[in-house]
Amino acid sequence: MRFDIITLFPELFAPFLASGVTRRAYASDQVAVRLWNPRDHADGNYRRVDDRPFGGGPGMVMMIEPLVRCLAAIRADRAALAEPTPAPVVLFSPIGEVLRHDGVARWAEGPGAILLCGRYEGIDQRFIDTHVDAQISLGDFVLSGGEIAALALLDAVTRLQPGVLNDAGSHQLDSFNPALDGLLDCPHYTRPEHWEPGPDQAPVPVPEVLMSGHHAHIERWRREQSLRITAQHRPELIQAARAAGRLSRSDEAVLARLG
Structure with missing residues (x-):
């Protein structure tokens, strides 16, 4: 199982991946996690990934082009490993399905996903319309970015994998x-x-x-x-x-x- 995470703040994930009972799954690549920063695929000396919204309004919007290039790099990396089917792209969003146990169980039985962590006022809708396959919400509140939601899904899915918990049947209760x-x-x-x-x-x-x-x-x-x-x-x-x-x-x- 592999999760690719698109995030402007990959450093937020390092302590999580090295701590707790789930760390064994990440260290052994039983649950593989790859971090991708859209800035590495942005233009110019400043590696700009956001711009003002058309029509005015507060905040900034994540630009489509760095995200498209980042996703293409992920797809190429997965294709090199002979991935049988393209991994779904998941966006954490207020309009998404609220994450519950049955949803976690479905993701835990799959091959993984590409998790997109939004920031600022959001993501250019054209990227969502073209590339996002599923949207997930943690509840009726707003976070400063999708990283916390990605960590929640990752932890919930990982602890359901065989052998991750000390007592193999403990999650069943x-x-x-x-x-x-x-x-x-x-x-x-x-x-x-x-x-x-x-x-x-x-x-x-x-x-x-x-x-x-x-x-x-x-x-x-x-x-x-x-x-x-x-x-x-x-x-x-x-x-x-x-x-x-x-x-x-x-x-x-x-x-x-x-x-």
């Missing part, structure tokens, strides 16, 4: 995963068994069921907590799970008790 029926994950606890918040405050214990060693009781508690948290914070996920037939009679009984 993440929030939103089909293995949890799309619900939120339950609370988690570790040492100490009794935490003392401070003087004159009662110790806060770990829930007793988690110390019982009774696996069936523990799994039931975790499911009930998942239902409780989801109903409290993301009730639309309960509705979606119910509509998909993923809730059992015992699940519905728990929800009924919760009111």
Whole structure:
């Protein structure tokens, strides 16, 4: 799997690619990442990549020609590796599909993509119309550039690759995963068994069921907590799970008790 990232700030990616559990995938090229700066494909001594928008208005717009040349260089580099099909070009944009778990899972099963990180007021629409295959949004807010969104997609996709996480099955119990029926994950606890918040405050214990060693009781508690948290914070996920037939009679009984 290979991701080519078009960015005016490739230095933002260096610490991310060398840190955390996913770094092993990048170091081994299990998930290959190539960084491309449009300035390297711009004209003139100043390597200009932006200009004022036609029609006036604030800010600057990324120019089409450096982006076209940069994309051509990426295509040539991929073709040299006998890429079977051209990689899709992905732009992070407010009009894109909001990124959710099922979308991440689709990208995780593919060969990768070319990720375009916009800056300034945006990108010349002619490049988008001609070359962009998909647009993705992280939500209803605006970032100063597409780099953070690219990092989010890259991390989410990489951690789903085989062997990246220490426990191969741990991501299957993440929030939103089909293995949890799309619900939120339950609370988690570790040492100490009794935490003392401070003087004159009662110790806060770990829930007793988690110390019982009774696996069936523990799994039931975790499911009930998942239902409780989801109903409290993301009730639309309960509705979606119910509509998909993923809730059992015992699940519905728990929800009924919760009111």
